[in-house]
Amino acid sequence: MKAVYALYTDPDAAQLAVDALRAEGVAERDIVVMSSEPFEEYEFSHRDKATWLHWIAGGGGLLGMFAGYLLTSTTQQLWPLVTSGMPIVSTWPNTIIVFEMTMLGAILATVIALFVTASLPSRLSQLYDNAVTQGYILVGVDGPSDELAARLDRALASVEGGQVKSIA
Amino acid sequence: MAHRWGMVVDLDRCTGCEACVTACHAENNIPTVGAAEAARGRAMHWIRVERYWEGEFPEARLTFRPVLCQQCDNAPCEAVCPTYASHQTDEGLNAQVYNRCIGTRYCANACMYNVRFFNFFHPQWEKPLQLQLNPDVSLREAGVMEKCTFCVQRIKAAKSEARAEERELVDGALQPACAQACPAGALVFGDLNDPESRVARLSESPRGSKLLEEYGAEPKITYLQRQGWHEPDAQ
């Protein structure tokens, strides 16, 4: 599998490199950008921003709420024991359990969805370069055809301040 | 109709002799912890006779109040137990299941009468006292809570006896150890659901009141207040 990438120290240069790749006709989803911080102010970091995570968290919360309701009301009826003259299914205290289960559901759903959608844990891709955590911004394409690779090489090199590397 | 066990304590009759305390210890296998531990507040008396002084010396008067589990309808000790060790039986007893108890001691804190006791250590009986243990009552290990049961073992026995003889329970024949031992007859035990029972009639007495009634726990023990007491020469 081939891969072409370049390392930049300057996020502006990385932005130019991403633009250059786009100009070469590389599809948005094939452009890989890796960095040691989010760079929220730059356009290149806005890719993949759309997310269902909030809805998933809400769904997890609803699931937790339902589980909490079932847990409390059914187990109280399984072996109905009277305490302190309270009703067998005591709504007020049960609300506390339902609340905690709701929040637990939301938290667990968020974490699981985060791990799945961010593909964690996984092996490092062949594109990965230790320089990323040293502060370099990696812009590259994984697995281009030979002909495309050569063009991308030139496109990335056209941006000043980058070190172009390729994996055969 | 289900039974609803209750008691009446006539404060006018109580002499503070503590025969009830002794009888309770013997009947229910309650360990004695020794003087040193008792001084640290580890004594266990399912029934105790509270002693209060009224007035100033030399006009002081000594009064007694036997206090045992009030078997509340809305017992504050029950709901706080995380494991249902403390709960209400269908005969209105405030039951404590020793095997379920994990020893949070929350019930004892929630009880405003302080009639729940904790086994701080494994119970011990000096020889030959172990020979007088009641085989009908289980021993409690360290770390569990215990309390007055209204001598539930006697209730069970009397009920099965009555069932075997195909008759109703006789009011007054069934008594917990404390009531049985009381020489003054200050403690009256019986079924509150039987309107003819002594306990039901006495609990309707105008002298009757509940201990710490304002907490709303609805105890099943009624205290009959002392009546006005006059020095002979005051008349």
Added chain:
Amino acid sequence: MNRTRNNPLADDLVRPLFHTSVWFYGAVLVLATVVLAGAAAWGYQLWYGIGVAGINWPVFWGFYLTNFVFWIGISHAGTLISAILRLVNARWRRPVTRCAEVITVFALMIGAMFPIIHLGRPWLAFWLAPYPSAREIWPNFRSPLVWDFFAINTYLTGSLMFLLLPMIPDFALVRDRSTGWRRRIYGALALGWQGTTKQWHRLESGMQIMAIAIIPVAVSVHTIVSFDFSMATVPMWHSTIFGPYFVAGAIFSGIAALIVAMAALRKLLHLEAYLHPVHFENLGKLLLLMSLLWAYFVFAERLTVWYGNEHSEMAVFWATQRGEYAPLYWAMVVCNFVIPFPILALRQLRTIAGTVVASFAVLIGMWLERFLIIVPSLAHKPLPYTWGDYAPQPVEIIIMVATFAAMILLYMLFSKFVPIISIWEMKVGNQPHPPVVTEAEDELAGLWRARP
């Protein structure tokens, strides 16, 4: 502009992971000994029975429950404060969040141990968990102790995730900087983090959701801890003020713990370039606010009781006000208000040293507060015949000291294995802002530059 200039920052913050002084080993040895002494004390208690502790009839709860409430309170330092600062996007939070969140996780673990230590039969503590068993009985969901079980588990899970998620990029950084066994361990911890744009977005929105979710959970945890008391009709426990009163007290002691921890880190790990006087100044202001709030709650609580003049409550009231607990009560007032208020109110005194002194006072004062809530009430229940007292026994004191040692030890070890300041979040803070944002740049911005 050279982005790799951030490397000195990473060098500084990663250094403790690779270099360990002999003092560190010495301190670990001493602390571990104390922790082991605590474990031995617990073993002794398990063997002989809970009677070796000072609890008695009628004071069935003592030091263990005091420490439980205290440590759960300390746990409100981290996650709650960090989540609030994240949501309001306070820039000065960046070096503070992780060292705060760690306090939460460890304090919760320690705090949650105390209800187990205090059980009569601790080996059965798992009966609080809801699971189908041969006993066919489920936990009693009406019991505040079961609420505790659920609340603490939710809070611990949430706080742990809140702490661990932003650590992943830093684990990746350490992975890339190390070799051998370190590389393997941190590689596994980094879970294959590469810093793709997608991963960054997911991490950031995940953290945002977690920050929103964790705030109500944190509030609920200490409210439920307060319910352990206020649900019982014990004089001066049965009060509706307890929920907010406990939450405010928890945040109060939590901030104090955070200030002490930050001052220690700054000194011992030489983080002067990251933890600035302004952090202590800001947290000091927050501590001042909580001190005032605490005084307000105590006044409201005491006034209500005094005015109501209910006889069993007044017994507790006078026992704390001028009876046998009065020395502790007034010490608490001094520690929680008289000392911290002037220090934190005067700008000249609100220095690093000043805030640390105030924080130590608050920690002592808040511990006393928990003790004074629990013990005097139990010692003065409605029937005067049943009044009692309480004196802690050596086993309780040893276990308590051991948990303080355990907290310091865990914190030290953590700072040895994980960068205690979030490196990637510091880098974000260092970024020069594009022109649109520059106008909003406030005076503090200069502080986020790791190097001049």
